[in-house]
Amino acid sequence: MQLHARTRGRVLAAASAVCALTITLAGCSGTTKDSAKSDTKSKGSNAKANPDAELKKDLKLAFLPKQINNPYEKIVDDAGIAATKEFGGTGKEVGPSDSSASSQVSYINTLIQQRQDAILIAANDPNAVCTPLKNAMKQNIKVVAYDSDTAKDCRQLFINQASSEEIGRSQVQHIAKQLGNKGEIAILSATQNATNQNTWIDFMKDELKKPAYKNMKLVKVAYGDDDDQKSFQETQGLLKAYPKLKGIISPTTVGIAAAARYISSSSYKGKVVVNGLGTPNQMKKYVKDGTVEQFSLWDPKKLGYLGAYAAAALASGQITGAEGEKFKAGELGDYTVGKDGEVILGPPTVFNKDNVDDFDF
Amino acid sequence: MTALTKFLRWDSVVGILLISVFLVGTGSTEGFAETANLSAALNDIAEVALIALPMTLLVVAGQVDLSVASMLGLSSALAGSLWDAGYAFEMVVPICLLVGALGGLLNGWLVTRVGLPSLAVTIGTLALFRGLASVVLGTKAVADFPETYAQWATYTETVPGTFIPYPVALFIVLAVITAVVLHCTGFGRSLFAIGAQEDAAYFAGIRVKRIKLALFVVSGVVASFAGIVYTLRYGSARADNGLGLELVVIASVLLGGIDFDGGKGTLGGAVAGVLLIGLLRNLLTLNDISSEIQVVVTGLLLIASVLTPRIVSVVSERRHRRAATTPGPKASQPVS
Numbered sequence: 001m002q003l004h005a006r007t008r009g010r011v012l013a014a015a016s017a018v019c020a021l022t023i024t025l026a027g028c029s030g031t032t033k034d035s036a037k038s039d040t041k042s043k044g045s046n047a048k049a050n051p052d053a054e055l056k057k058d059l060k061l062a063f064l065p066k067q068i069n070n071p072y073e074k075i076v077d078d079a080g081i082a083a084t085k086e087f088g089g090t091g092k093e094v095g096p097s098d099s100s101a102s103s104q105v106s107y108i109n110t111l112i113q114q115r116q117d118a119i120l121i122a123a124n125d126p127n128a129v130c131t132p133l134k135n136a137m138k139q140n141i142k143v144v145a146y147d148s149d150t151a152k153d154c155r156q157l158f159i160n161q162a163s164s165e166e167i168g169r170s171q172v173q174h175i176a177k178q179l180g181n182k183g184e185i186a187i188l189s190a191t192q193n194a195t196n197q198n199t200w201i202d203f204m205k206d207e208l209k210k211p212a213y214k215n216m217k218l219v220k221v222a223y224g225d226d227d228d229q230k231s232f233q234e235t236q237g238l239l240k241a242y243p244k245l246k247g248i249i250s251p252t253t254v255g256i257a258a259a260a261r262y263i264s265s266s267s268y269k270g271k272v273v274v275n276g277l278g279t280p281n282q283m284k285k286y287v288k289d290g291t292v293e294q295f296s297l298w299d300p301k302k303l304g305y306l307g308a309y310a311a312a313a314l315a316s317g318q319i320t321g322a323e324g325e326k327f328k329a330g331e332l333g334d335y336t337v338g339k340d341g342e343v344i345l346g347p348p349t350v351f352n353k354d355n356v357d358d359f360d361f
Numbered sequence: 362m363t364a365l366t367k368f369l370r371w372d373s374v375v376g377i378l379l380i381s382v383f384l385v386g387t388g389s390t391e392g393f394a395e396t397a398n399l400s401a402a403l404n405d406i407a408e409v410a411l412i413a414l415p416m417t418l419l420v421v422a423g424q425v426d427l428s429v430a431s432m433l434g435l436s437s438a439l440a441g442s443l444w445d446a447g448y449a450f451e452m453v454v455p456i457c458l459l460v461g462a463l464g465g466l467l468n469g470w471l472v473t474r475v476g477l478p479s480l481a482v483t484i485g486t487l488a489l490f491r492g493l494a495s496v497v498l499g500t501k502a503v504a505d506f507p508e509t510y511a512q513w514a515t516y517t518e519t520v521p522g523t524f525i526p527y528p529v530a531l532f533i534v535l536a537v538i539t540a541v542v543l544h545c546t547g548f549g550r551s552l553f554a555i556g557a558q559e560d561a562a563y564f565a566g567i568r569v570k571r572i573k574l575a576l577f578v579v580s581g582v583v584a585s586f587a588g589i590v591y592t593l594r595y596g597s598a599r600a601d602n603g604l605g606l607e608l609v610v611i612a613s614v615l616l617g618g619i620d621f622d623g624g625k626g627t628l629g630g631a632v633a634g635v636l637l638i639g640l641l642r643n644l645l646t647l648n649d650i651s652s653e654i655q656v657v658v659t660g661l662l663l664i665a666s667v668l669t670p671r672i673v674s675v676v677s678e679r680r681h682r683r684a685a686t687t688p689g690p691k692a693s694q695p696v697s
Contacts, residue, residue: 098605
């Protein structure tokens with residue numbers, strides 16, 4: 001036993017000496033973040049766009065969602081696949097059963113092998129999918145990101161569901177119309193440091209500065225942390241603290257559902273307006289019982305539809321993904337490629353009692 | 362009789378399955394046998410294959426290390442945060458390997474000195490290492506690793522003249538070394554002895570505890586190295602990298618006919634198991650078979666791998682017994 005201890009000690013000492021040596025040696029010179037930064041990023045778009053090119057027939061488009069069976073992305077992809085049929089192509093959805101950062105990579109490799117004309121991807125991780133996507137683009141397979149973007153040089157287009165500005169401003173415009181441009185309002189957000197929420201809220205505040213809204217006052221931004229219970233309690237708190245409150249904007253699907261649930265079973269029902277971003281399936285019953293008159297969200301079907309047409313336009317050579325290029329997206333009309341290859345779907349869709357039953361997501 | 366049992370040894374069956382998958386794939390699926398596809402498919406299992414080597418040794422010795430994927434994640438997170446902090450990549454790697462060794466040492470110490478079962482210990486460190494990974498890097502992701510190293514890990518660059526990506530080439534070298542160690546050295550034989558009967562091995566003079574400790578350390582180091590490969594290959598360091606990968610590793614090893622009770626198996630079988638799962642998944646994906654079905658297929662294969670040898674042994678035992686009841690000279694019964 002003692003012998004063991006001695007040899008073990010020696011082995012440990014040797015091991016730590018080796019480690020120390022390697023670390024010092026390595027410390028002297030090496031590849032660091034700063035030295036690697038000089039690697040230039042190339043954007044290979046030597047092809048020229050031909051805006052008059054016709055959409056090719058028999059295009060093969062593949063949709064690669066974050067995770068297969070994600071109900072939201074299933075709607076996007078199904079709509080995209082249906083759109084592909086409109087221009088004589090074939091679409092399919094493939095994807096991993098888990099949404100980890102790396103699980104999409106092997107799918108991209110097989111899609112390259114299958115020689116698809118375009119890959120549409122909702123990236124789980126903006127960088128993990130980069131190498132295979134660049135490989136795809138090298139082999140003339142077009143890459144369109146939707147819903148969740150990849151790093152900018154790893155795709156040709158990103159279909160953005162809505163611009164932050166449009167979402168933010170439209171929230172105020174919608175509730176102002178419901179309130180006749182007057183009264184106190186509050187915002188029920190998700191977490192205090194959610195980037196998208198804060199961007200939207202900044203645009204809401206900016207919109208409220210316009211003279212048209214001079215009789216409206218934002219009294220409080222509350223945070224429900226995208227937790228149903230917390231959002232429910234925050235709603236309760238807001239209504240207690242601000243008895244003159246006329247409306248709540250909740251730009252998060254968890255928040256708006258919780259706020260509507262609280263108000264639907266309280267005396268504020270019909271007196272306090274709830275608006276914001278929600279999904280039809282969550283909000284249906286509150287629209288029908290009169291708690292909520294309307295809410296909005298981008299239409300995932302249109303997102304998939306636009307994605308399919310954008311991919312087809314790329315694959316047919318109508319566009320290359322450069323800023324300012326125009327293409328026609330079937331019944332949605334004309335779109336222009338914006339900065340960094342972004343295409344914006346358009347203003348959010350408004351859901352109310354007339355159309356809420358037409359959607360299932 | 363011996364020829365038949367040898368033929369029915371599960372690792373040969375897996376080898377035959379592997380060859381059939383390859384042949385069927387080549388014949389039926391366009392693009393499968395192309396070098397670009399094989400490079401990608403092989404590289405996709407690089408980390409699993411690397412970790413499977415020490416895992417085979419552990420399982421042969423009757424142990425298991427469930428913390429490997431978490432160690433991979435910890436190594437990845439650590440590499441990311443150090444790289445982000447401006448450390449040279451050449452320095453990041455040894456630090457990560459050192460952490461891997463320490464993690465393995467912790468596993469080995471708890472198993473050999475405290476005397477806890479490896480299953481329980483490594484379930485604990487599975488949570489511990491993954492937790493530490495989140496502490497180190499949080500929910501953020503670090504990207505922009507040096508291009509030269511990233512290209513080494515992705516299949517964009519392969520060993521000149523072949524379609525074999527570098528991580529896979531490294532795996533092949535390590536696999537040969539591991540095979541020699543396991544099957545041609547006294548150390549390897551002692552692993553089988555420990556796995557078959559630990560007490561007997563101890564009384565036969567095998568330093569059971571020290572060997573087990575060493576195996577866990579090697580497992581930790583290889584897992585942390587796999588974390589570096591993973592990070593470079595995907596170009597993204599995250600705390601949740603490789604989540605659940607330990608099950609793929611263990612499934613591959615078991616599929617390769619390594620007996621979970623220890624004491625039995627060949628490294629060739631384990632390697633065939635890893636390749637079979639990798640190639641099969643690639644073939645199914647190329648044929649647009651959904652990932653759910655793929656999981657089902659893998660599960661069925663795994664059950665078959667555990668069940669078939671049992672059935673074979675029960676059948677042959679019965680046959681032996683029948684042979685024993687009939688008069689005649691009794692042959693000595695092989696116990697395997």
